[in-house]
Amino acid sequence: MKTENQTNRIEQPIYLDYNATTPHAPEVIAAMRSFLEEHFGNPSSAYSYGFRARSAVQSAREQVAVALNCQADEIHFTGCATESNNWALKGIAYARKNRGNHIITSQVEHPAVIEVCRYLERNGFAVTYVPVDEYGMVAAADIAAAITPQTILISVMHANNEVGTIQPVEEIAVIARGRGIVFHSDGAQAVGKIPSDMQKLGVDLYTIAGHKLYAPKGVGALYVRKGITFERLLHGAGQEMGKRAGTENVLHIVGIGTACDISARDLEVSMAHLKATSDRLFAGLSGLLDGVLLNGHPDRKLPNTVSVSFSGIDANALLSELRDEVAASAGAACHSGGRAVSSVLKAMKIPENRAFSTVRFSTGSPTTLDVVDRAVALITSAVKRQRGSSPMSCR
Numbered sequence: 001m002k003t004e005n006q007t008n009r010i011e012q013p014i015y016l017d018y019n020a021t022t023p024h025a026p027e028v029i030a031a032m033r034s035f036l037e038e039h040f041g042n043p044s045s046a047y048s049y050g051f052r053a054r055s056a057v058q059s060a061r062e063q064v065a066v067a068l069n070c071q072a073d074e075i076h077f078t079g080c081a082t083e084s085n086n087w088a089l090k091g092i093a094y095a096r097k098n099r100g101n102h103i104i105t106s107q108v109e110h111p112a113v114i115e116v117c118r119y120l121e122r123n124g125f126a127v128t129y130v131p132v133d134e135y136g137m138v139a140a141a142d143i144a145a146a147i148t149p150q151t152i153l154i155s156v157m158h159a160n161n162e163v164g165t166i167q168p169v170e171e172i173a174v175i176a177r178g179r180g181i182v183f184h185s186d187g188a189q190a191v192g193k194i195p196s197d198m199q200k201l202g203v204d205l206y207t208i209a210g211h212k213l214y215a216p217k218g219v220g221a222l223y224v225r226k227g228i229t230f231e232r233l234l235h236g237a238g239q240e241m242g243k244r245a246g247t248e249n250v251l252h253i254v255g256i257g258t259a260c261d262i263s264a265r266d267l268e269v270s271m272a273h274l275k276a277t278s279d280r281l282f283a284g285l286s287g288l289l290d291g292v293l294l295n296g297h298p299d300r301k302l303p304n305t306v307s308v309s310f311s312g313i314d315a316n317a318l319l320s321e322l323r324d325e326v327a328a329s330a331g332a333a334c335h336s337g338g339r340a341v342s343s344v345l346k347a348m349k350i351p352e353n354r355a356f357s358t359v360r361f362s363t364g365s366p367t368t369l370d371v372v373d374r375a376v377a378l379i380t381s382a383v384k385r386q387r388g389s390s391p392m393s394c395r
């Protein structure tokens with residue numbers, strides 16, 4: 001992986017938004033290159049061009065399966081994590097609608113789950129959105145309490161994209177299995193950052209996203225435990241073991257396979273690196289500034305994610321001032337129609353003022369400690385300047 005200096009050759013802002021997306025790993029680019037330049041065959045073709053492409057897709061499926069500790073034919077490639085989530089929720093809801101119409105999820109899911117639930121509510125399903133505690137964590141007991149005889153599906157994310165809190169997925173899986181309910185988890189933010197072992201987690205379906213782990217955008221995967229029956233989302237020809245029609249995106253599938261290979265190989269080192277960089281970031285900011293509060297669980301969280309509130313600061317104004325120096329995300333947005341706090345911070349009952357002063361920083365494998373120190377200095381100066389100027393407002 002390149003160092004941050006190499007990545008930022010032309011004085012790009014320091015990138016601290018790896019939960020939004022990641023650059024391509026050099027090994028991913030190298031593996032994809034021949035499929036961009038040379039191997040263009042259709043995996044369904046019955047001649048050498050097709051065989052080459054088909055074997056690349058199969059190797060990638062095996063690489064993903066090794067990273068998730070499952071079998072290769074339990075992995076289905078998709079166009080993105082959003083598609084995987086749509087497929088998991090709609091696919092199970094429609095396959096099981098004769099058994100019941102109730103779905104359980106949490107209040108801190110990504111829109112790629114929440115909006116699917118809203119759609120299903122408009123189409124005859126009932127959804128319970130289980131609340132979270134102040135750390136953004138769901139209690140497995142609350143999931144159990146929400147189960148009714150009509151419950152057919154539970155979907156709770158593995159790790160939260162905004163605050164990094166890791167949900168008690170293993171405990172929920174035990175409850176779901178005991179009651180014969182299918183359990184899906186959105187692992188888009190987890191894979192490559194924490195262990196994502198399908199056997200240990202005990203989930204039935206699991207979503208992964210290529211571009212969160214140094215593979216390209218536009219590719220994802222859905223793990224489906226053998227024996228789970230679910231409806232198709234895309235109808236057409238017989239690709240993906242007859243379950244997801246459409247000619248395979250061989251290039252990007254090679255990318256996500258390679259990225260999973262790297263993540264399985266390097267996970268321990270990578271976790272230590274992510275933790276070292278994010279701890280340094282938080283220690284730097286909270287050591288140099290007053291009124292810096294951490295959001296999310298202090299321990300059970302992604303090693304790379306630091307969601308902080310800077311008291312008295314408008315996060316959007318801060319990020320706008322830092323636009324050329326540091327790239328990160330605000331926890332709330334100002335629209336022409338007003339102010340919108342993120343649903344995650346709202347569910348955690350973070351007061352509005354604090355939500356508007358919240359910035360999510362997330363480090364990645366190219367982030368060095370030197371880069372973190374530079375970012376801390378830049379952010380600290382900007383916060384001090386802002387605190388010394390106008391009162392907090394939506395600018």
Ligand SMILES: Cc1ncc(COP(=O)(O)O)c(C=O)c1O
Nearest residue numbers: 080081082110112161188189209
């Ligand atoms: C937890 C989670 N799920 C799903 C998604 C959707 O990913 P994509 O936009 O790649 O489909 C994201 C993206 O940020 C995410 O963080």
